[in-house]
Amino acid sequence: MHRLNCGDILEIGETRSAFSLRDERRPCLLISAGVGITPIVSMAYQLAFEGAKFRWQHFARSSHLSDLRDALSLARFDANLTVSTDIDRYRVPAKVESLLTSDNSPDEIYVCGPAGFISAIREAATRLLPNTHVYSEAFDPIQSPKDSLPFFVRLMRTDISFEVSGQQTLIDALESNGVRVPSSCKQGICGACATRVISGMVIHMDEVLTDSEKNEENLMCPCISRGEGTLILDL
Ligand code: FES
Secondary structure, eight states, X not given: XXXXXXXXXXXXXXXXXXXXXXXXXXXXXXXXXXXXXXXXHHHHHHHHHHTOOEEEEEEOOGGGHHHHHHHHTGGGGTTTEEEEOOOOTXXXXXXXXXXXXXXXXXXXXXXXXXXXXXXXXXXXHTTTSOGGGEEEEESSOSSOOSSOOOEEEEETTTXXXXXXXXXXXXXXXXXXXTOOOOOSSSSSSSOTTOEEEEEEEEEOOOSSOOHHHHHTSOEEOTTTOEEEEEEEEOO
């Protein structure tokens, strides 16, 4: 984006979302913290519109609350929404556990916020719900691809080979070798860069591909995932 000039023409792709409501409705708990409210508020509008059963727990610093209420007209969710200003790292998971064990406990959770917040909520929630019923979106990558071991890459269709250093991501190395892969988040959370692996050992670090996409469709996210030894890619 920073290399664009006034008047450049851009091709816009379809919208993508790696964090949206499942098609099947089950009683759910929405959890947000700080700017993690952004996707959650849309989910709340949708669920309220459908008359679906849900509760929404938002964590925020007190100084931001009145602005938030005015800006988003949160009052319309008053029956469903609880806002907590207690963001203590030990008490937040305990609060979530109490919501999960109360009457009307939910069957699934959608959570969005900083990476550390999401990890804490996931850990608490998966003690009481199956991992597959806890959906999350982080704004920061949960794992860093930097300072890892180097590995080699061979591109089958373009017949290019190169080494990816320990300080480089695979997608950056591809770009330096003139191969552009579609991308968006570059954090392993959107799936836009998913690329087929022909052979080699992949160290998956993304938060978006399913087990079957990794193991049966042989996909990897080169923006964050790495290889060991030599990877052969379908590029
Ligand atoms: S660009 Fe989003 S997962 Fe790779």
